[in-house]
Amino acid sequence: MQRLSTAEHAPGMQYDFWHNIVESSFAHCDGIAPNRRSFRAEIEIARCGDSELTSLTSDAVRYLRSERHLRRSDTDAFFVSVMLEGGGYFRQNDRAVHHAPGTVLIYDSARPYEYEYPGAYRTALLRVPRQMMEARMLGVRDLGGTLMSAGRPQAALIQSLIVNLLDTARDGDLPEQFIAPTLDLIAGAFGQETPRTEIAGRNDTLNRIKRFMIENMGNEDLGVADIAQAQNISARSLGRAFAAEGTTPMNWLRDRRLTEAHAMLSEGRARSVTEAAYDCGFRDLSYFGRAFKKAYGKTPRQVCVVRH
Structure with a gap:
């Protein structure tokens, strides 16, 4: 200290x-x-x-x-x-x-x-x-x-x-x-x-959609049509809701996946980089590594904390 x-x-x-x-x-x-x-x-x-x-x-x-x-x-x-x-x-x-x-x-x-x-x-x-x-x-x-x-x-x-x-x-x-x-x-x-x-309740509908996306982020194939259908909303309305925050549904989901992967790695909740990537919906490890480095300035391996 x-x-x-x-x-x-x-x-x-x-x-x-x-x-x-x-x-x-x-x-x-x-x-x-x-x-x-x-x-x-x-x-x-x-x-x-x-x-x-x-x-x-x-x-x-x-x-x-x-x-x-x-x-x-x-x-x-x-x-x-x-x-x-x-x-x-x-x-x-x-x-x-x-x-x-x-x-x-x-x-x-x-x-x-x-x-x-x-x-x-x-x-x-x-x-x-x-x-x-x-x-x-x-x-x-x-x-x-x-x-x-x-x-x-x-x-x-x-x-x-x-x-x-x-x-x-x-x-x-x-x-x-x-x-x-x-x-x-x-x-x-x-x-x-x-x-x-x-806080989150300023837009109950949007935050309900976000919670669904977080709960299903491990599904690599989750797309706009899947989200809209599950939440009983049109794809167009879904896009407008995220546009109000300056993003798109899939960009928000990608950023959230990266956030969760970073937390898993930095807090020792993942046993490997591969586990963190797969759990957060990234099957392409090369893409995951590039996106992670762009977002945080470090590679996933540099952030990874291994618990013994």
């Missing part, structure tokens, strides 16, 4: 040091601090495969991530933030929430946001690559800014899990296989907590 603190730097240099940490660990953004000269903050960072856990304490500060920052940064992850002390006010996707102690917030680094901490605070965070969240939830494009209240039992469970993972990392190496079940719990909890009108 890596530990960094502004106390190691002279006054006048502390905030700049801290902001560099924020941009490297989270995302490029503008930062405004009431007391830049004597800024107190520290962070613990534990990397676990493609995910990262952090424990963070900081003085009052405000962060703004705009379209300008998105253009210069390729950060594409979700952050699950558990507030332990203090609090802040967060805005994303037309949502404005109070991230108070005991609440759990999910935000999306690929969309603009504003985060204001009016006083000192302490939080624990889990950074999750987009593909790992997409493999578990529909509608993740609208997930940022979703808050789970402190009174929910699921919030207490998520907080306990993240805090215990950090304690495990402090004692030694954090086993990578701990992350997948934690994400399963987080996805399940937020799927139940958030009103359907706020």
